[in-house]
Amino acid sequence: MIARAWRDESGIALIMALVTLFVLSLTLVTVLDFSAANARSARFSASDQRAVSLAESGFNDAAAILMSAPDPSLSSALPGTPTGTAPREGGTVVYSGTKSGNLWTITATSSVPNPTGGSPLTHTVSGQVQVTPSDPLASNLAWNYVFSDTTTSCMQIQNSYSLAAPLYVRGNLCMSGNNTFTGALLDVRGSVQVRDPSNIGSAGSPIPKVRVANGCRAGTSGSFVTPCGTAQRVYTSSFEAVPPDISKPPIDIARWYEEAKPGPKHYCTSGTFPGGSSKFDPDNGTAQDWDAGTINLTGSNYSCAVYGGVVLKGLIAYNSGILSIFGTIFFDGDISLGGNQDILYTGRGVIYARNVTIRNHTTLCGVTSCNQTTWDPATNLLLLVAGGAGATAYTLENNTRFQGAIYAVGGSSLQNSSEHQGPIITDSVSVQNNGNLYSWPPLTDLLIGMPQFTPAPPSAAYIPGSWRG
Structure with missing residues (x-):
């Protein structure tokens, strides 16, 4: 009887069914839990990416404000403490700027809700913007010279004189008499005529830079020669045939x-x-x-x-x-x-x-x-x-x-x-x-009332490679 009872398998199906049901239930719970975790991770990742995008947009807003400012060199062009931008979908962002010399450092920080219910997600980015200030002197280089504007006659330097100032001649330069030009710079957009015994510079003290467009000659006849040299009574450390065009x-x-x-x-x-x-x-x-x-x-x-x-x-x-x-x-x-x-x-x-x-x-x-x-x-x-x-x-x-x-x-x-x-x-x-x-000490600025061209306005530009975040 006992042996027959052990050989009876009529209840095994129920046991197998229960085991299978348990395994399937456990698998379902695992799958559901894994799916929920993936969903939470996806929501977190999306929120984190949103924080990055908001921070970048805040930086771009601040940079745009700075680059469109009438004078980005002013320390008031950007707030020094974090300031909010216009409302953004899904979060907020603040930006600020600090200025050192002509260099701005812009910082933007975003904040978005944490989908898991914890502390808000934040992200901070920064970058630098270089300011090029307005430079009236750069737009008015004539104030660096004794400047002769006429192009219809020769600028006459004759008899006894001392000419030790930087000289710019839009026309021609004619020198005569027992004298020497000793200025640090000579720019002539026409030609140069040097009559004996005048000289431009000397063998012992050459002019640092001479720029003459149409050549030089010694005396009142003959061809004008480029480059100008000692045969034309011109002594210089550096000669160029293209003087700057200054008005x-x-x-x-x-x-x-x-x-x-x-x-x-x-x-x-x-x-x-x-x-x-x-x-x-x-x-x-x-x-x-x-x-x-x-x-x-x-x-x-x-x-x-x-x-x-x-x-x-x-x-x-x-x-x-x-x-x-x-x-x-x-x-x-x-x-x-x-x-x-x-x-x-x-x-x-x-x-x-x-x-x-x-x-x-x-x-x-x-x-x-x-x-x-x-x-x-x-x-x-x-x-x-x-x-x-x-x-x-x-x-x-x-x-x-x-x-x-x-x-x-x-x-x-x-x-x-x-x-x-x-x-x-x-x-x-x-x-x-x-x-x-x-000569004279160089001017460092122009007075109000000085005849002058309107200088280029100050400008600002992002510095590649300065991005952080």
Whole structure:
């Protein structure tokens, strides 16, 4: 009986069914749990990717704001603390910028909900943007030279002279007399003629750079030769046949007739000027016609200032040998200085007139004794603008010295033991009879009121390879 019971298999099917059901149930639970985990992982991955995209979009927004800013060089162009952008689908993003010199570092951080219910998912990216500031001097290179604009005649340098300033000639240059050009740079867009015994540089002191477009010759006949060399009486360490194309900056006489302070339309609000407002313009600001006669800036002591509220807008004053200037000043006539005067000017400013004449043992300088090594144009700089179109709108003659800048619509003449230190921009330059042009400390900026081209605006550009995140 017992043996027969062990051999009876009639209940095995139920056991097998139960085992199979258990295995299938376990498999189903595993599959469901795995599917749920995959779904959670997919949602987490999608949210994480969303955080990355939001952070990148925040960076792009900040970079776009910076690159479209009127002046991206200002530290206020981007907020220094995290600032939110416009609402974004699925999360938020903030950005900020820090500036060091002309380099911006932009940081953006996003936040999106965590699909698992934990802390929000965040992502931070950063990158750098380089700012190229506006550079007025780069757009107005003529202020680095004694600049002769005419292309219809030869710039004449003759008799006894000393020419130690950088020189730019848009036309031709003609040198004669027992003299040597010793400036650091010579640019001539026409040709150069050097008559014996004149020289450009010397064997012992060659000019660092000479650039002449149409060649040089020694004497008044023969072909012009390129490159210019010792056979043409040119001694240089570097010669090029392609000088830069630099133009004379434009002048806006009408604007400064209207806006100068003091000037025809803005007389002194504090103090007076000798002769009253008619010395600025007899027409009292109604007609710009150069009819104010000749004005002596240093004939007697005075002070004439223009204020806007409590803010000083412009000043011209003279007291016992010291001429004080600030801002842009306009006289609708001529300026003449002369008569054994040693004048020291202080401050930085621009004075407009028709013709400017300095003569007869007069010095007008930004430092004592017109010392080249101690003059700092960033501290003291006087620009005299001669708006007349005559051949000698600016005249320096008879044992005189001027340390400053000159702009002349017409021509300029330096002669008879005269000395000029500083840039000159003029239609033509005549240097003769011991006229002297000397170098000067480079200008670091341009004054308001200086004739100039509008500089390129500042710009900003992303630096490749600076991306982090």
